Amino acid sequence: MTELEAGRAQTLVPARSGAALQRYRDVLIALIAFAVLASLPLFTGSKALLDFVIRCSAYGLFATSLNLLVGYTGLTSFGHGMFFGLGAYSFGLIMQKLGVPIPVAFVATLAITAVVAAIIGAICVRLKEIYFAFVTLAFQMLIHSTILSWASFTGGDQGLRGGIPRPVFLGIDLSDHVHLYVTSCALLILGLLAMHQIAQSPFGYTLRMIRDNAARASFLGIDVWRAKLTVFVLAALFASMGGMVMALFVSGAYPEFAYWTISGEGIFINMLGGVSTFLGPMVGTVLLLLLNDTVTRFTEYHGIVLGVVILFFALGLRKGLLDFVADWLAQRRDAGEGR
Amino acid sequence: MTKTRRPGISRRSTLALMGAGAMSVAAPWVARAQAKTIKIGMPTILSGRVAQLGTSSRNAVMLEVEKVNGAGGLAGRQIEMVIRDSKGQPQEAARVARELVNTDGCELLLDGEASSGSFAVHEVARDLGVLCIHTCSEASSLTADPKQRIPNAFRCVRQGIHDSIVGGSYAASIAKAKGLKKWATCSPDYAYGRDTTGEFTLYLKRFAPDIEIISESWPKLFQADYTEVVTKILQAKPQALYSCLWGGDLTSYIDQANIYAMFSQMEVFAVNMADYTALTVVKNLPKGIHSGNRYIKTFPTTPENAAWGDAYKAKYNEYPTNWSWQNATAVMFLAEAAKKANSADGKKIAEVLKGLTIKCPFGADGTVTMRGDDHTLVGYAIGWGTTIPQEPYVPEVKAGDWKTIFELEAEWKKSKGYT
Numbered sequence: 001m002t003e004l005e006a007g008r009a010q011t012l013v014p015a016r017s018g019a020a021l022q023r024y025r026d027v028l029i030a031l032i033a034f035a036v037l038a039s040l041p042l043f044t045g046s047k048a049l050l051d052f053v054i055r056c057s058a059y060g061l062f063a064t065s066l067n068l069l070v071g072y073t074g075l076t077s078f079g080h081g082m083f084f085g086l087g088a089y090s091f092g093l094i095m096q097k098l099g100v101p102i103p104v105a106f107v108a109t110l111a112i113t114a115v116v117a118a119i120i121g122a123i124c125v126r127l128k129e130i131y132f133a134f135v136t137l138a139f140q141m142l143i144h145s146t147i148l149s150w151a152s153f154t155g156g157d158q159g160l161r162g163g164i165p166r167p168v169f170l171g172i173d174l175s176d177h178v179h180l181y182v183t184s185c186a187l188l189i190l191g192l193l194a195m196h197q198i199a200q201s202p203f204g205y206t207l208r209m210i211r212d213n214a215a216r217a218s219f220l221g222i223d224v225w226r227a228k229l230t231v232f233v234l235a236a237l238f239a240s241m242g243g244m245v246m247a248l249f250v251s252g253a254y255p256e257f258a259y260w261t262i263s264g265e266g267i268f269i270n271m272l273g274g275v276s277t278f279l280g281p282m283v284g285t286v287l288l289l290l291l292n293d294t295v296t297r298f299t300e301y302h303g304i305v306l307g308v309v310i311l312f313f314a315l316g317l318r319k320g321l322l323d324f325v326a327d328w329l330a331q332r333r334d335a336g337e338g339r
Numbered sequence: 340m341t342k343t344r345r346p347g348i349s350r351r352s353t354l355a356l357m358g359a360g361a362m363s364v365a366a367p368w369v370a371r372a373q374a375k376t377i378k379i380g381m382p383t384i385l386s387g388r389v390a391q392l393g394t395s396s397r398n399a400v401m402l403e404v405e406k407v408n409g410a411g412g413l414a415g416r417q418i419e420m421v422i423r424d425s426k427g428q429p430q431e432a433a434r435v436a437r438e439l440v441n442t443d444g445c446e447l448l449l450d451g452e453a454s455s456g457s458f459a460v461h462e463v464a465r466d467l468g469v470l471c472i473h474t475c476s477e478a479s480s481l482t483a484d485p486k487q488r489i490p491n492a493f494r495c496v497r498q499g500i501h502d503s504i505v506g507g508s509y510a511a512s513i514a515k516a517k518g519l520k521k522w523a524t525c526s527p528d529y530a531y532g533r534d535t536t537g538e539f540t541l542y543l544k545r546f547a548p549d550i551e552i553i554s555e556s557w558p559k560l561f562q563a564d565y566t567e568v569v570t571k572i573l574q575a576k577p578q579a580l581y582s583c584l585w586g587g588d589l590t591s592y593i594d595q596a597n598i599y600a601m602f603s604q605m606e607v608f609a610v611n612m613a614d615y616t617a618l619t620v621v622k623n624l625p626k627g628i629h630s631g632n633r634y635i636k637t638f639p640t641t642p643e644n645a646a647w648g649d650a651y652k653a654k655y656n657e658y659p660t661n662w663s664w665q666n667a668t669a670v671m672f673l674a675e676a677a678k679k680a681n682s683a684d685g686k687k688i689a690e691v692l693k694g695l696t697i698k699c700p701f702g703a704d705g706t707v708t709m710r711g712d713d714h715t716l717v718g719y720a721i722g723w724g725t726t727i728p729q730e731p732y733v734p735e736v737k738a739g740d741w742k743t744i745f746e747l748e749a750e751w752k753k754s755k756g757y758t
Binding site: 046047048051055148151156157158159161162163175246249250251252254255256257261293296297300301302303 | 385386390423424426428429430431433434435437438441442454455458459461462465466478480484486487529530531533
């Protein structure tokens with residue numbers, strides 16, 4: 001061992017144990033968050049609140065997975081909603097046509113999503129910026145049109161009708177509102193934990209390097225195409241999970257789930273919450289759904305209100321809410337240290 | 340003489356006063372409990388491309404609810420409508436419907452959703468067990484398919500299959516009289532357009548077997564430019580054209596086809612023409628377009644229908660739409676069923692609704708029926724006529740025959756495996 005290597009080994013050991021510590025801390029936070037969410041039905045009988053959290057789970061998984069592409073890799077996908085729709089439809093169709101246990105359908109849906117995402121990703125991730133955005137959008141429209149035209153299989157524009165059967169598994173009955181709620185929370189927390197691990201892993205840092213300077217990453221021996229494809233598929237899997245939660249919530253799947261407006265909402269959420277922090281999209285999800293639910297109670301001109309809000313964020317704050325908070329905290333800390 | 344009683348308030352009068360006091364305090368509460376309002380929730384489309392239809396649904400519901408409330412309410416309970424926008428998105432429709440029941444305390448639902456949204460609300464009704472009347476979705480499978488059926492959901496809407504049977508038989512009689520053998524079709528490219536056109540041509544050929552479809556066009560829903568479609572049809576030189584384009588699509592199509600003088604070269608059958616939303620928007624409404632009735636105040640030709648159309652126009656300064664009469668009819672059904680059941684309870688109303696016949700301005704014979712076996716509306720006024728460019732737009736409408744509709748509908752259900 002040369003002196004240099006010895007020195008590097010010494011710095012690596014604490015770094016590794018630091019990473020392990022970070023991981024334990026994440027798991028602990030996840031467990032606490034799950035415990036808090038799961039105990040909510042004990043304190044409140046409000047079904048609307050539980051519905052709200054279920055929808056937050058669906059959109060939160062979707063938006064956070066989009067941030068893996070937009071925020072961490074610099075791939076602005078305009079077609080991420082196709083995996084949300086794909087998840088909802090695959091899960092619904094498998095449950096309706098095959099009648100298998102729910103975990104089997106869940107895993108099968110993830111497998112289908114992985115295959116489709118790998119094929120679409122292989123074509124898209126070679127492209128840059130606006131070309132990537134538009135080709136993902138094109139694939140989304142292709143999937144949406146397929147759902148509409150293949151009416152005998154997908155139910156066309158009327159969607160998957162007749163409800164999604166929910167046989168009991170492991171004592172969990174998803175037709176029970178509280179069971180569905182706790183399951184959605186569990187999926188959300190597990191999904192967020194997994195995505196955080198991805199973001200904090202060496203692979204996650206590779207993605208950031210690709211975002212900042214793809215040529216440099218390439219010169220360092222990183223297979224940029226493979227890394228982009230991997231994150232594209234991973235993000236699709238979590239979006240698909242979000243779609244499954246939504247399918248369970250509405251007990252069906254509808255072509256709107258695969259329409260570009262869902263992708264648009266994902267981007268909107270990321271703009272609201274911010275893309276530079278991991279939890280930004282989650283904050284954005286809660287904000288958007290809260291705004292949507294309260295504004296639509298009072299007026300049908302919700303478009304104007306949401307438009308003004310996004311203008312405020314885009315032109316006023318020039319970043320998402322959590323980005324703003326993070327910057328503000330950093331400034332305060334710097335000021336405190338007298339810098 | 341000693342007074343045994345001192346002047347003042349006796350025990351008896353004190354008790355009486357206390358009783359009276361208690362009564363006067365309690366009376367409003369008792370009265371209020373009796374007259375407790377009943378909330379009816381309604382998700383519908385109030386923004387986006389079909390907002391006009393959703394708004395016209397809300398208008399019609401409010402018009403009828405005022406009447407019901409004026410007459411004492413639903414089994415003595417005043418109706419309070421809670422109407423929210425779903426943006427035409429099924430996931431929003433499901434959320435709004437759940438919120439209306441779970442948070443706002445609505446005891447009944449009117450579902451003013453079209454297409455996929457109605458199926459989403461249907462699932463909410465299945466889940467929550469609340470009485471739900473669909474008032475806008477024309478998709479036949481919503482009630483015809485036994486897999487969809489639940490005891491607490493009804494549909495108070497015209498149906499695609501009924502329209503196709505009446506349209507097919509009407510068009511066949513014109514085709515025979517005028518010798519129209521070569522037909523073209525032009526309908527929007529989605530399930531409604533494909534299904535309705537398929538069913539129309541099926542019945543057209545059944546009533547007039549020597550007809551031939553020589554050209555089919557499937558423009559996209561909400562397409563802006565119809566030039567290629569119009570020229571394609573003109574080149575095919577059909578003698579007649581069928582279209583189930585609707586709303587803005589139909590009016591832009593007619594405006595653009597007018598440039599090519601299409602309407603003087605063939606007979607046009609546009610099932611969705613006779614709706615004020617289309618009739619009043621087209622720039623130069625050609626004379627002689629054949630259309631099914633959507634809502635027109637001159638059909639059925641009864642004073643009740645004309646009065647209803649005028650009352651709506653007087654209140655909202657525009658004519659009602661097809662969705663309006665359907666929503667109004669749903670409120671009429673609720674009122675009548677609550678009266679019969681002497682209760683505003685959803686389960687009791689649902690029991691009475693099955694097979695209920697009510698007087699209605701939109702009935703073919705002055706009445707409409709909520710058919711018991713598949714919970715769907717029958718007996719409403721349905722017919723075809725031809726347009727003129729000014730009011731009353733469709734002066735004469737030939738009524739469809741419900742006996743034929745029932746026979747062919749039963750056959751159709753069997754062919755679909757529904758019965």
